[in-house]
Structure formats: structure tokens, C-alpha cells
Amino acid sequence: xxxxxxxxxxxxxKPNPLRMALDAFLLSRRxxxxxxxxxxxxSYALGGFCAFLEGQGVQDVHEIAPRHIRAFLVCLQERGLxxxxxxxxxxxxxxxxxxxxxxxxxxxNPMERVAxxxxxxxxxxxxxxxxxxxLLEACDRRTPKGLRDYAVVLALLDTGMRAAxxxxxxxxxxxxxxxxxxxxxxxxxxxxxxxxxxxxxxxLRYLATRGEMTPDMPLWASYDVDGNPQxxxxxxxxxxxxxxxxxxxGVMPCSPHRFRRTFALxxxx
Numbered sequence: 001x002x003x004x005x006x007x008x009x010x011x012x013x014k015p016n017p018l019r020m021a022l023d024a025f026l027l028s029r030r031x032x033x034x035x036x037x038x039x040x041x042x043s044y045a046l047g048g049f050c051a052f053l054e055g056q057g058v059q060d061v062h063e064i065a066p067r068h069i070r071a072f073l074v075c076l077q078e079r080g081l082x083x084x085x086x087x088x089x090x091x092x093x094x095x096x097x098x099x100x101x102x103x104x105x106x107x108x109n110p111m112e113r114v115a116x117x118x119x120x121x122x123x124x125x126x127x128x129x130x131x132x133x134x135l136l137e138a139c140d141r142r143t144p145k146g147l148r149d150y151a152v153v154l155a156l157l158d159t160g161m162r163a164a165x166x167x168x169x170x171x172x173x174x175x176x177x178x179x180x181x182x183x184x185x186x187x188x189x190x191x192x193x194x195x196x197x198x199x200x201x202x203x204l205r206y207l208a209t210r211g212e213m214t215p216d217m218p219l220w221a222s223y224d225v226d227g228n229p230q231x232x233x234x235x236x237x238x239x240x241x242x243x244x245x246x247x248x249x250g251v252m253p254c255s256p257h258r259f260r261r262t263f264a265l266x267x268x269x
Contacts, residue, residue, distance in 0.1 A: 017060040018050045021105060025096050035188060037164075045092035061106050066113045069093060073117055086117050124253070126262035131251045132157065138249035144209035145223045149245055151206045152220065152238070154199035156256065160263030161193060162186065163235045163256035171207075172215025176200060 025046070029039055052072045058064060072093075076086045094111045101109040127135075135153050140146030156166065165183050173182050179195040195203065207213060210221065210229075218232035233241070238256060246254025 018053060018058070021061045021100060022046050022050055022096070024103075025099055028099065033188075035186075041088060042092050042096070045089040046096055049089065049093055061100055064097070064106070064110055066110045069111060069114045073114075077117075083117065083119050087119055090114075090116050124255075124258050124261050126265045127157075127251070127258065131249075134249040134251050135245055135254070138245055141205075143227055144206065144221075144229075145227050147202070147206040147209060148220065148223070149241060151199065151202040152241065153245070153259075154202050155195060156259035157263060157266075158196050158199045159183075159193040160260045160267075162260065163238050166256065167218075167220060167233050167235050167238055169219040170215060171213045171217045171219050174203070174219065176204065 026039065026042060029042060034042075049072055052075065053064065053068060056068060056071070058068060069090075073086060073090060076089055094116075097106070097109045097111045100106045132153070136150060139150040139153070141150055155161075159166075159181065161183060162185065165185050168184070169181065174195070175181070179197070179200050181193050181195060183191050183193055185191055220233035220238075221229045222231050222233045222237050224230050242254045242256065242259075246252045
């Protein structure tokens with residue numbers, strides 16, 4: 001085919017002001033050394049908001065109005081998302097628009113005229129001593145998996161750690177002599193928590209089934225249905241473990257957050 005018969009098209013790049021403003025914001029959060037989880041939340045929530053705005057014909061941040069934000073939040077609610085998820089989106093939008101205002105990209109913050117969505121008040125009841133006894137009795141300590149479950153229950157009660165913190169523990173983070181554990185928590189803040197003697201003893205019995213441990217090895221292992229180890233315990237794996245154990249013991253709900261609340265209340269008492 002000759003070049004005379006070809007129609008050459010000139011590809012013109014048209015920048016998207018909305019996406020450029022979002023990229024600039026995410027870059028600022030990275031410069032502030034926000035955690036990967038925080039960056040992921042901003043990208044997820046604000047990416048969806050930008051897509052919604054584009055569907056409404058909004059091309060630039062100057063065009064964002066309170067009605068757009070309210071319509072987006074209502075759209076999320078109509079999709080059946082949890083109130084906590086809708087609130088997360090609203091917080092991300094609020095932070096982004098405030099940053100745009102501080103940067104001089106928009107004259108006023110439209111979020112100031114939008115009420116934050118309400119959250120249902122949920123106060124999970126703490127475990128009772130009888131609940132804890134049932135959970136421990138439901139652990140089959142004749143197997144490595146059961147020994148792990150037993151140690152997990154005691155460790156969560158002693159430390160009140162978040163699920164992500166708990167699963168991120170390495171063998172070297174725990175001082176087996178004193179029971180002190182170094183935790184890198186939310187916002188990369190370091191703190192120390194302590195395992196009691198009973199929890200330490202159960203942890204040592206469980207670790208004896210793991211063989212030789214190095215400081216950088218995950219403290220908690222995951223097991224398949226046949227009881228074979230298959231890598232490190234994940235946050236989702238911990239939730240599944242506790243749900244399964246709670247159903248077996250007749251103690252529901254059974255979640256990492258309920259252990260955290262129990263720890264806090266027992267400490268106060």
C-alpha cells in the first residue's frame with residue numbers, strides 16, 4: 001500500500017485536569033511518607049470520585065460543587081456500601097479538597113458546605129471470662145494448628161494488637177525472656193506491648209512445632225485444611241481463624257477488634 005493512500009492521524013494528548021490534580025495530591029501524600037495502606041485508600045476513594053465527576057461532565061477541580069459531592073455520597077449509599085466505607089470516601093474527598101484550597105488550585109472548599117455522613121454507633125461487647133474459656137477449649141492442642149490457635153487467643157487478649165500489626169510480627173520482634181514485643185503500628189508509630197507468662201508459654205509450645213526459627217521469620221504460620229503449613233498468617237487468615245474458632249466454641253461474633261476491645265476494658269478494670 002502506498003503512503004499516498006494512507007491517512008495520517010495526528011495524535012494530540014489532552015491532559016485531564018481532574019486526574020492531574022489527583023496525581024499531584026497523591027504525590028504530596030507520598031512525600032509526607034504516608035503508609036501504602038493510606039495511599040491505597042486515597043487512590044481508591046478519589047479515583048472513584050473523579051470517575052463520577054467525569055460522568056457528570058465535570059472537567060476541572062474549579063467545577064466541583066457541593067451538589068456533586070452529595071450526589072456521589074448518595075450514589076455510594078444506594079450501592080449498599082457500609083456506612084464506614086461511605087465515611088472513608090467522604091474523609092478522602094475532604095482531605096483532597098482542603099489540600100487543593102491550600103495549594104491555591106480552588107478559591108474555596110466545597111466540602112465545607114457538605115455534612116459528613118453519619119456513622120452507626122456500634123459498641124461490640126467484650127468477651128466474658130467464660131467466652132475466653134470456651135474459645136481456649138475449642139483449640140485442639142494435639143496439633144500445631146490447634147497450638148497456634150490457643151497461642152493466638154492468649155496473645156490477642158494480652159496485647160490488644162490490631163490484626164495487621166499482629167500478622168506482621170516476626171520471631172525477632174518478641175523477647176521471650178521478658179515478653180516484650182516491639183510493634184510498628186498505625187502511621188509507622190513504634191510501641192511496646194507485653195505477653196504474659198501464660199501466653200508466652202503457649203507461644204513457645206507452638207513455636208516448638210515450627211523447627212528452627214530465624215529473627216525475620218513470620219511469628220504466625222498459616223495452615224491448610226489438612227493442617228499443613230502454607231506461609232505466613234494474613235489479616236484475612238486471622239479473621240477466618242477466629243470466625244471458625246468462635247463458631248466451634250459458640251462465641252460469636254469472634255473478631256480481632258472484639259479482642260482489642262476486651263483487652264482495653266479488662267485493662268481499665
